[in-house]
Amino acid sequence: MPSPSRPTGAHAPRAMIIDRAWRALGPGLESLSGPGGAPLTRTVKLIVLPLVIRPSLHPELAGDFLGPREAVHLEALIRETGARLEATAGWFTLLKKTRRALGIVAGNPQDLYFRLCFELATEHGAPSAGADGLARAALEEVADATGGRTVEALKEHLTDPARYARLDRELASAWASRAPAPADVPDAVAAAAAEVLEACGAPGAEKRSPAFTSMVDGAYGSLVGRALWADPGGVASDVWGRAELPTHLKLTTHQVPPRPEVGRGASTATLSAPLDRTVFERTFVVLQASALREQLPTVPELVRREVGRSCGPLGLCDESLRVAVVVGGRLAVGLDPLGSGDSVPRRTAAHRAVDARWQREASVLRARRMTTSPDPDGGPLAALADDLRTPWVAYMRRLWVRLHGRDVREAPLDDVASVWAVLDGVSRSVMMDHRARVRSALRALSATASYTETAEPRSA
Structure with a gap:
């Protein structure tokens, strides 16, 4: 049974237990950690929870608060994965360096590469001889999988004046009908x-x-x-x-x-209310929030569907x-x-x-x-x-x-x-x-x- 959703007795927040176990691993995790040494939010969301703790296999660790026995189990899982997590951090550092060398700017590196780095660490251990080639191949594979499903691709798609005008006419027609x-x-x-x-x-x-x-x-x-x-x-x-x-x-x-309007830009800090969002804002949010972009339609198809949906x-x-x-x-x-x-x-x-x-x-x-x-x-x-x-x-x-x-x-x-x-x-x-x-x-x-x-x- 999952532990309670609030602390009772000796129960402690799962987030605090993760933080404590993470810090106990020592140096080598800097690229996956914040300035204070705690795991980044995305590290917990994309690596620690789904790939290390795996609540689906350990439902007793799925609650927000854990008892002493569950806390020991969780800490043991993180400790046993310590070497792999350090290798994951190494791969992430290498992929970011290779990404810069290749001139790739699309997408958030953490969203795109955290899980990939854990897979590379599982298969190859820490980066060693030949790692540069593996990193380059991995980045190219991710680029092929995302198929241009990025905010940059969205901006480029809506930059064309003729396409923008056509979408505006489609919006006007859909709204009138x-x-x-x-x-x-x-x-x-x-x-x-x-x-x-x-x-x-x-x-x-x-x-x-x-x-x-x-x-x-x-x-x-x-x-x-x-x-x-x-x-x-x-x-x-x-x-x-x-x-x-x-x-x-x-x-x-x-x-x-x-x-709705077509729109020309978007920012998470200034998003409009849901029913006031432009097609650009609606598509932007989808691209920003989707860790598995390969499952999305292409940007032109996403935009086309948002015209009707909006x-x-x-x-x-x-x-x-x-x-x-x-x-x-x-x-x-x-x-x-x-x-x-x-x-x-x-x-x-x-x-x-x-x-x-x-x-x-x-x-x-x-x-x-x-x-x-x-x-x-x-x-x-x-x-x-x-x-x-x-x-x-x-x-x-x-x-x-x-x-x-x-x-x-x-x-x-x-x-x-x-x-x-x-x-x-x-x-x-x-x-x-x-x-x-x-x-x-x-x-x-x-x-x-x-x-x-x-x-x-x-x-x-």
Whole structure:
């Protein structure tokens, strides 16, 4: 059984155990580590978890917190793989050097080469005589496999003025040919979404619930998405259950989703809201997030599909994923991490499960105290407490991104169990992100306090 999702008794965070075991390996891992010696986030995500710990083979190590016995097991796995990890670091250094010599600039080297370097280390050990040739061959193989599926290839593809103009005309045509918005949204949409969320919290009952299937068959996701184009006030109250919230739940910054544009650039730091993204931004995110680019269509095909997808209801093609947005929205607007009791929609088993996890978080407990004794200066902790009053904003944006990724990979949701896996996964991701931001704010406040104390003049 996986260990608990929160610390109890002698349980310790898995991330902390990984960090401790990694540092114990000693020097030789610099290219896979941060300045402080801890493994890089991508090192953990792309090497340590899937290739060393392998939670699928060791489910007892899959939890966020591990007991003493599991911690010993995890540390042993990392220690036993130490020589291979050091060889992996050596190969990564060599591949980066060879990459520069070949003039390759496309893609993130860590995403492209971390797993490859581990494979090279497994097969050949540390780089030795003849390693330069192996490195060059490996890089060429990766380049062939990605087939130009890079951000640079996207920029080049959309640089051509004639192609850009053609795509703009296709967007205009697709947007103009959308199905009309419905006069109203049936009450059955909200009722079915609530039934799905109730089934999500009933162990063993997920696949037996017909509600999700009926929502997909009835095209309820498309219905709600088309309604958002007309911004009927009924969507907020009839579907989400909270009339005071924006109809689109901040998936767009406009009153209604605008016609998508082709776009000429993108940055992860300045991405638009999901339904406001250009075709360039939508494709950019796909290329940035996909470690296995060889499984993606080519850039021209990706762009072509995004033109159609961006003009579809909720910015998605697959109906099961559109329905997941509707169900996820019903869940998100009813979340109450602060335990205020103010959530309006009928609370379901899914709401209770997610809220219970949130309300055990130390960062949330502190934020709850901030609601009664707020930071008079409106500091970072006060802002983080405010985030917990509107958890649906971060939740819906992250949910849409996950569903968009599945749409690109043509990975629909088949039943309530698969829906819950996505909805629950998003809630955990948002919670962990909030936890990290609280910790960062506390470190910053602590550093400021220490500096102030040191800088203050002292009397003799």
